[in-house]
Amino acid sequence: MTGFASCPGIVIITLITSLISIPVKAEIWTNENVQYGRIGSNITLLCSASRNGSAVEWRLNGTRVVSSFAVLQNGNLILTNSDSTMEGNYSCHDKKGQLLRATALRLGYGPALLRIHCIAANYYSICCSWEQNVKTFLPTEYISTFRHASKASEICHQDFFRTNVCTIKNPKNWHSSYVVNITEVNPLGSTFTLSRIQFLDIVKPDPPERVSAEPVHGSPRRLRVYWEYPATWPKESSFPLRFQVQYKPMESRSWSVVEATHLTTELTDVLAGHFHIIQVRAMDLLGNGNWSEWSTEIKALPWLEPTPKPEEAESSTQSHTENTDHSSTSESKVESKEQYEKLALLISLGSLGGVFLALLAFFTILIWVRHKGKEETSKQELTSMMKMKSLPM
Amino acid sequence: MSAPLPVTSISQTYSLAVLLRTNTAQLLTTYLKYQGSPFSDRGLSDHGLQLTGLPVAAASFCAWRQQSVEERLGENFKAYSAYIEFLQLVTDDQTVLNPTALDLLKLLRKTHSRIRMLIGKLAGLMTGLGLTIPEVAVDRLPAGSLSASDWERKIRGYVVCLGLTNWLERTVRDLTFLKKKHRQ
Numbered sequence: 001m002t003g004f005a006s007c008p009g010i011v012i013i014t015l016i017t018s019l020i021s022i023p024v025k026a027e028i029w030t031n032e033n034v035q036y037g038r039i040g041s042n043i044t045l046l047c048s049a050s051r052n053g054s055a056v057e058w059r060l061n062g063t064r065v066v067s068s069f070a071v072l073q074n075g076n077l078i079l080t081n082s083d084s085t086m087e088g089n090y091s092c093h094d095k096k097g098q099l100l101r102a103t104a105l106r107l108g109y110g111p112a113l114l115r116i117h118c119i120a121a122n123y124y125s126i127c128c129s130w131e132q133n134v135k136t137f138l139p140t141e142y143i144s145t146f147r148h149a150s151k152a153s154e155i156c157h158q159d160f161f162r163t164n165v166c167t168i169k170n171p172k173n174w175h176s177s178y179v180v181n182i183t184e185v186n187p188l189g190s191t192f193t194l195s196r197i198q199f200l201d202i203v204k205p206d207p208p209e210r211v212s213a214e215p216v217h218g219s220p221r222r223l224r225v226y227w228e229y230p231a232t233w234p235k236e237s238s239f240p241l242r243f244q245v246q247y248k249p250m251e252s253r254s255w256s257v258v259e260a261t262h263l264t265t266e267l268t269d270v271l272a273g274h275f276h277i278i279q280v281r282a283m284d285l286l287g288n289g290n291w292s293e294w295s296t297e298i299k300a301l302p303w304l305e306p307t308p309k310p311e312e313a314e315s316s317t318q319s320h321t322e323n324t325d326h327s328s329t330s331e332s333k334v335e336s337k338e339q340y341e342k343l344a345l346l347i348s349l350g351s352l353g354g355v356f357l358a359l360l361a362f363f364t365i366l367i368w369v370r371h372k373g374k375e376e377t378s379k380q381e382l383t384s385m386m387k388m389k390s391l392p393m
Numbered sequence: 394m395s396a397p398l399p400v401t402s403i404s405q406t407y408s409l410a411v412l413l414r415t416n417t418a419q420l421l422t423t424y425l426k427y428q429g430s431p432f433s434d435r436g437l438s439d440h441g442l443q444l445t446g447l448p449v450a451a452a453s454f455c456a457w458r459q460q461s462v463e464e465r466l467g468e469n470f471k472a473y474s475a476y477i478e479f480l481q482l483v484t485d486d487q488t489v490l491n492p493t494a495l496d497l498l499k500l501l502r503k504t505h506s507r508i509r510m511l512i513g514k515l516a517g518l519m520t521g522l523g524l525t526i527p528e529v530a531v532d533r534l535p536a537g538s539l540s541a542s543d544w545e546r547k548i549r550g551y552v553v554c555l556g557l558t559n560w561l562e563r564t565v566r567d568l569t570f571l572k573k574k575h576r577q
Contacts, residue, residue: 124455148441151441171453172451173451173453173562173563175449176441176555177438177439196438200562238570238573239566239569240569286562
């Protein structure tokens with residue numbers, strides 16, 4: 001075309017135009033072949049060379065567009081009240097079917113307010129994450145910054161690998177609050193969300209690590225638990241942690257809890273002969289922030305007494321296997337064991353008494369027999385004496 | 394070579410700081426309660442307000458961690474020396490603004506005397522360690538402090554009470570650090 005000036009002239013004009021019309025952010029997605037539109041609005045698809053109203057045909061994904069929602073105007077296609085069914089590859093063809101222009105149309109929503117959640121696993125970094133309240137269906141980028149109120153904005157660093165997460169490195173402690181700003185940008189515009197965070201409120205350590213438990217030899221009702229500071233919490237600590245240990249027999253539903261300030265504690269009231277589940281959690285000793293999540297459950301069995309006599313062993317294993325059947329508490333198991341013991345004692349006492357009685361009876365009979373025997377003898381003597389006396393002389 | 398850290402002095406100062414920490418938290422809530430809206434509103438934030446001459450406690454963990462004993466104690470000493478003057482100013486203001494808020498006034502005076510004790514203990518620690526006690530200007534209040542409007546006085550009191558809570562949080566950590574250092 002000879003209309004415009006020479007090539008350099010066109011270049012200059014193009015440059016000036018783009019300088020003037022910089023919509024700062026939507027430029028990210030400037031791509032001749034993709035057009036973005038807002039769901040519900042009217043979209044105009046341009047066919048490049050306006051050919052004085054010469055007939056053009058529009059196709060969607062290769063198929064001719066015939067819809068009550070699509071209006072042809074000067075070669076351009078206007079989609080009214082757009083919805084997601086109108087997304088796709090549009091192409092504009094001339095009478096001969098030759099391709100004049102192809103555009104992909106993607107529809108979605110503009111950015112809206114985000115849900116921001118910040119947490120600090122220690123005193124030297126804050127991690128903020130966010131999510132959309134409503135899906136936009138469009139490519140999105142986020143700009144994350146923060147400030148201490150009146151100071152200048154600083155970057156909250158985003159990781160290449162983690163989406164929708166940023167880290168404030170080396171934040172100021174003993175400062176009242178931060179304001180975090182996450183700006184959502186997509187082809188339809190940008191919106192920023194502010195979140196005020198109080199450092200001391202968002203501190204939440206990671207759970208304690210390497211939790212383990214050992215039986216205590218000779219003590220069937222004790223277990224010793226060990227754990228370590230989470231790797232993310234500095235151990236040199238002018239920021240010491242305090243801990244809670246929760247434990248329960250496997251079959252039980254209610255937990256017992258003990259407090260600890262060191263890295264170990266001894267549980268002194270566990271149920272003998274039962275597996276227990278143990279967990280530990282941590283919190284700043286001064287009470288700032290929140291408890292960590294509970295560490296993963298570990299199982300432990302306290303020290304068992306050496307194998308008892310067969311009958312007793314049977315009764316104790318019986319009560320052990322009956323555990324899962326009964327819904328009653330484990331205390332009744334202990335009671336029945338004691339009852340067995342009492343019964344055994346009674347039986348032995350009874351049999352001992354029986355032996356005594358038998359002996360007593362035996363001796364009584366013996367004495368009686370002897371006594372009887374003596375009587376008989378004396379009687380016989382008497383009768384023989386009398387017989388002798390009655391004999392004629 | 395500095396003298397070995399005096400254990401009992403540090404422990405005592407630590408206990409006082411822990412006490413003051415609870416004290417100042419209570420002072421802040423009580424103070425806000427009596428100032429009316431927006432101070433007494435929920436979700437109030439400081440917007441980064443600062444007062445000239447009033448040191449801020451804010452410090453990054455890394456920078457704070459690297460302080461020498463002298464810097465550590467010195468910063469605390471300087472801070473509380475300034476706060477004690479501002480605290481007196483706030484007490485005077487509140488005596489005029491809220492004369493019937495007896496619990497607030499009592500709390501202000503109690504905090505004032507405890508901060509004075511803390512300053513004494515910090516000075517004692519530094520002397521015991523052979524450290525130089527930093528010089529503090531006698532009159533630190535900014536010009537025109539006494540002719541402020543009611544609104545300005547209220548704001549000022551808020552910044553002082555809030556700043557104190559931040560400092561006590563930091564001081565408790567400073568003393569924990571010193572206690573642990575001695576044990577090593």
